[in-house]
Amino acid sequence: MNGNIPLQDIRSLNEEQLSEWVVALNEKKFRVKQIFEHLWKHNTASFDEMNNLPLSLRDALKKDFSFHKLSIIDKQTSKDGSLKYAFQLSDNQIIETVLIPSNRRSTVCVSSQVGCGLACQFCATAHLGYKRNLQAYEMFEQIFIANEESKLLFGYPITNIVWMGMGEPLLNYEHVVACIHYVSSPKGLGMSKSRITLSTSGITEGIRRLADDDIKIHLALSLHSAHNEQRSTLMPINKTKPLSEVANALMYYHQKTKLRISIEYLLLESVNDSLEHARMLARFCKQFPVKINLIEYNTHPYSNFKPSNTKQTIAFMDYLKSKNLIVTLRQSKGKDIAAACGQLANQTGMDSK
Numbered sequence: 001m002n003g004n005i006p007l008q009d010i011r012s013l014n015e016e017q018l019s020e021w022v023v024a025l026n027e028k029k030f031r032v033k034q035i036f037e038h039l040w041k042h043n044t045a046s047f048d049e050m051n052n053l054p055l056s057l058r059d060a061l062k063k064d065f066s067f068h069k070l071s072i073i074d075k076q077t078s079k080d081g082s083l084k085y086a087f088q089l090s091d092n093q094i095i096e097t098v099l100i101p102s103n104r105r106s107t108v109c110v111s112s113q114v115g116c117g118l119a120c121q122f123c124a125t126a127h128l129g130y131k132r133n134l135q136a137y138e139m140f141e142q143i144f145i146a147n148e149e150s151k152l153l154f155g156y157p158i159t160n161i162v163w164m165g166m167g168e169p170l171l172n173y174e175h176v177v178a179c180i181h182y183v184s185s186p187k188g189l190g191m192s193k194s195r196i197t198l199s200t201s202g203i204t205e206g207i208r209r210l211a212d213d214d215i216k217i218h219l220a221l222s223l224h225s226a227h228n229e230q231r232s233t234l235m236p237i238n239k240t241k242p243l244s245e246v247a248n249a250l251m252y253y254h255q256k257t258k259l260r261i262s263i264e265y266l267l268l269e270s271v272n273d274s275l276e277h278a279r280m281l282a283r284f285c286k287q288f289p290v291k292i293n294l295i296e297y298n299t300h301p302y303s304n305f306k307p308s309n310t311k312q313t314i315a316f317m318d319y320l321k322s323k324n325l326i327v328t329l330r331q332s333k334g335k336d337i338a339a340a341c342g343q344l345a346n347q348t349g350m351d352s353k
């Protein structure tokens with residue numbers, strides 16, 4: 001603390017800024033790598049723990065910086081083994097993160113914003129509104145803690161990271177990309193980018209930027225309707241980013257990365273689950289290589305939608321398969337603790353996509 005103003009979290013410096021700070025102290029360059037590894041490999045919680053640094057350097061760090069750590073304020077376990085964590089941030093805001101085990105896999109679903117301003121009709125996060133973007137270190141810590149929990153509870157580390165929690169990650173581009181760097185760098189967690197998926201509502205500039213910046217992660221589009229006008233009703237972002245523009249951006253992403261795009265489609269009873277909707281979806285998906293994830297809708301108090309019934313779901317899926325599309329039906333995990341897709345709304349046991 002400097003008077004009443006909290007010191008800057010050291011993790012808000014990028015590697016270049018950290019290097020400049022170290023060099024300005026006339027310290028050796030290799031100290032940068034040591035500090036970097038403390039921050040992004042070990043998630044070190046205090047400067048005192050950096051015991052391979054000289055005391056003078058630790059004191060200088062303490063004078064200029066601090067750590068704004070996340071604290072777990074609630075943890076709920078679903079009957080299916082998924083866990084939902086509520087984290088309190090240094091400004092008392094609350095976010096949620098989900099850890100999902102399945103068949104030797106362990107997936108962490110990361111939040112990128114506090115709340116979300118995009119007002120998708122089916123999403124519980126939308127009712128919170130947008131509060132702020134998360135810092136790279138606030139997303140990194142969600143992943144780091146989930147990784148430690150996975151090792152402890154399941155006996156193996158996380159295998160996959162999905163940016164599908166609260167918020168639109170491409171509206172927090174710099175911090176999300178910085179976090180991906182820390183997670184994938186050999187000096188950080190060293191995870192392969194092929195294990196990372198970012199889900200977007202269709203932020204076209206962000207999709208193109210990810211392609212141009214050669215980030216090479218998997219991209220998922222939260223589509224939910226291939227009918228442009230209907231999609232604008234379900235997801236207001238579609239009014240400014242219509243499906244034709246989203247498709248062009250996805251084509252660009254595929255051309256640059258050669259990666260298949262995932263299409264996420266919630267099945268909502270009598271809304272988007274007719275065979276005509278399946279036909280529109282198939283047409284949309286013929287524009288670039290995709291795999292389609294049909295998602296069972298989870299009810300929550302913030303919307304009146306209902307999940308499609310089994311007969312309709314099978315008919316919808318069969319139609320897509322008859323068009324030679326790759327389709328899987330995802331039954332969301334963590335329904336009983338409001339951790340499933342679209343249910344994250346800071347309703348913890350204490351009451352905090």
Ligand code: SF4
Nearest residue numbers: 116119120123126167
């Ligand atoms: S679905 Fe995603 S983009 Fe839409 S309101 Fe929810 S968190 Fe935001």
